[in-house]
Amino acid sequence: AQTVTQSQPEMSVQEAETVTLSCTYDTSESDYYLFWYKQPPSRQMILVIRQEAYKQQNATENRFSVNFQKAAKSFSLKISDSQLGDAAMYFCAYSPRFQGAQKLVFGQGTRLTINP
Amino acid sequence: KAGVTQTPRYLIKTRGQQVTLSCSPISGHRSVSWYQQTPGQGLQFLFEYFSETQRNKGNFPGRFSGRQFSNSRSEMNVSTLELGDSALYLCASSPNTLSTEAFFGQGTRLTVV
Numbered sequence: 001a002q003t004v005t006q007s008q009p010e011m012s013v014q015e016a017e018t019v020t021l022s023c024t025y026d027t028s029e030s031d032y033y034l035f036w037y038k039q040p041p042s043r044q045m046i047l048v049i050r051q052e053a054y055k056q057q058n059a060t061e062n063r064f065s066v067n068f069q070k071a072a073k074s075f076s077l078k079i080s081d082s083q084l085g086d087a088a089m090y091f092c093a094y095s096p097r098f099q100g101a102q103k104l105v106f107g108q109g110t111r112l113t114i115n116p
Numbered sequence: 117k118a119g120v121t122q123t124p125r126y127l128i129k130t131r132g133q134q135v136t137l138s139c140s141p142i143s144g145h146r147s148v149s150w151y152q153q154t155p156g157q158g159l160q161f162l163f164e165y166f167s168e169t170q171r172n173k174g175n176f177p178g179r180f181s182g183r184q185f186s187n188s189r190s191e192m193n194v195s196t197l198e199l200g201d202s203a204l205y206l207c208a209s210s211p212n213t214l215s216t217e218a219f220f221g222q223g224t225r226l227t228v229v
Contacts, residue, residue: 033216043204045220052216091159101218102149102210103172106159 002027004094006107013082014115020067021077021110023092031097034068034075035104039089048090051075053097079112087114118143120209120221128227134195137224141188141209148190149218150182153204162205165190166213194226202228 004025013019025034036048051059051068058066063083067076079086092107121140129135141148150162161174165184182192188209194201204225208218 037220042222043206043225044222045206045208047217050216098214099172100147100210100212100214101208101216102147102164102166102213103161104149104151104159104218105161106151108158 002029002094002096002105004092004105004107006092006110008110009108010111010113012113012115013079015082015084017082018078018080019082019112021079021090021092021112023075023077023107025073025075025092025094025105025107027073027094027096029096033095033097033101034066035093035095035101036064036066036075036077037091037093037106038086039091039109040087045091049077050101082114084114084116087112120207120219122205122207122221122224124224125222126225126227128229129197130229131197131199133197134193135197135226136191136193137205137207137226139190139192139207139209139221141190141207142219145209145211145219146188147210147213147215148184148188149208149210150190150192151206151208152176153206153223154202159206162192164213171213197228199228202226 034051063080093104149164164172184190204223206223208220
């Protein structure tokens with residue numbers, strides 16, 4: 001069975017600084033997707049960034065980037081120039097390629113606090 | 117374009133009752149997935165529907181069921197409610213089964229007393 005582990009229940013960072021959230025996963029599949037979702041107090045999950053396992057290049061979206069280490073099954077999220085609006089729960093998620101994003105396996109989440 | 121709409125937003129039910137939650141996907145989306153979110157178990161996949169057919173089901177008892185209508189709207193039903201069913205139920209929609217982005221609604225908060 002596929003599993004996703006986020007070992008940091010909580011993280012905090014000063015506004016404008018950089019923070020890295022960790023995620024490891026376990027799968028026997030060779031082709032899959034990895035995601036980071038953000039859940040603010042409004043409860044609506046929002047896609048932050050997506051990585052396709054067959055792509056060696058790390059995905060980036062503005063201030064958000066990932067460090068994807070396929071052999072180590074590691075997928076960390078780096079947030080640069082942290083803003084107050086980045087405060088939320090962050091979930092790492094996995095899905096085998098043939099499932100698209102329709103059957104996500106989530107980690108337990110990391111609560112990120114931004115200190116002004 | 118309107119987002120994923122889940123109704124009701126909040127619900128309080130008594131043990132033993134049944135409940136039906138509704139999800140209206142983004143217009144044109146035909147795939148709908150449901151998740152249960154609890155503090156203890158985190159986010160867990162319930163089921164996925166596409167074109168009125170259940171494609172995948174998570175590891176939940178038979179008390180949890182769902183369906184999808186021809187307009188892609190989906191409902192999930194929980195019968196004989198237990199205290200442990202108290203959770204945030206999230207619905208996500210995608211254009212099709214291979215889409216690489218799922219768009220989530222704001223969820224229905226179910227409290228069982």
